[in-house]
Amino acid sequence: MDIASLLGLVICIILVIISIVIGDQGVSAIFNFLNAPSALITFGGAFCCVLAAYTMPDFVAGIKSFGLVFKISEMNMPEVIRKIIELSNVARKEGLLSLEEASAELEDPFLKKGVLLIVDGTDPELVRAIMETELTSVDSRHRKKIAFWDDLGAMGPAWGMIGTLIGLINMLQQMNDPSSIGPSMAVALITTLYGSMLANWICFPIAAKLKSKNEEEMVIKEIMIEGLLSIQAGENPRVIEEKLKSFLTPAEKAEMEEAGGEADG
Numbered sequence: 163m164d165i166a167s168l169l170g171l172v173i174c175i176i177l178v179i180i181s182i183v184i185g186d187q188g189v190s191a192i193f194n195f196l197n198a199p200s201a202l203i204t205f206g207g208a209f210c211c212v213l214a215a216y217t218m219p220d221f222v223a224g225i226k227s228f229g230l231v232f233k234i235s236e237m238n239m240p241e242v243i244r245k246i247i248e249l250s251n252v253a254r255k256e257g258l259l260s261l262e263e264a265s266a267e268l269e270d271p272f273l274k275k276g277v278l279l280i281v282d283g284t285d286p287e288l289v290r291a292i293m294e295t296e297l298t299s300v301d302s303r304h305r306k307k308i309a310f311w312d313d314l315g316a317m318g319p320a321w322g323m324i325g326t327l328i329g330l331i332n333m334l335q336q337m338n339d340p341s342s343i344g345p346s347m348a349v350a351l352i353t354t355l356y357g358s359m360l361a362n363w364i365c366f367p368i369a370a371k372l373k374s375k376n377e378e379e380m381v382i383k384e385i386m387i388e389g390l391l392s393i394q395a396g397e398n399p400r401v402i403e404e405k406l407k408s409f410l411t412p413a414e415k416a417e418m419e420e421a422g423g424e425a426d427g
Contacts, residue, residue, distance in 0.1 A: 204356040207321035224310030246389035315365030322357020
């Protein structure tokens, strides 16, 4: 589990609750911020508008993508490079056809597909075209999920403001009772709070995390493409290793060097 995302969301709401209860009213002050009509207007309006903008499958996929925030990728860039170097060593010693047996141990479907294309003798340009097409398709699916949370984050404050306007209208209708103005104004403002919380506590952090994960996955898949095409071209494993290391940060390069070289000369 990605503990950073969980800690960020949990600590954020804890700090908000603490700021509420440290006042004179104590814990009972929390009930001042709970209002069912405000929640219906803000959350119901935001989600229903996003539903109207998406197809049902895309809407459901967007909701489910919340769980992706807490998942840690099974493969990182150094691990992918090590795996590609292993494949290049096998191909150098035993030939490209030997990669078919090695592909049975590969868990990543994208990498496995590329290896099998090479084994089948597919033209390098066609291999690149096929894999880049799939890369574009994956990126497009991910961006739909990211857009879902960006759109929901934009709808939250908008519907919070709508709820506030409704509350203000109701308040102005009761101006003949001065004692009701304060409570009515407080309820009107709660919808704005709900909308801002939905956007800035949930939606935008999730969208940002999904963007980060998507960018990382795209780079990993680009490494796979470059590595496999280099293997198909018959390049030396050490040359392939140095080429792929250009994708890494200095810290990741140092980690790989400490782990020892994987390529045979």
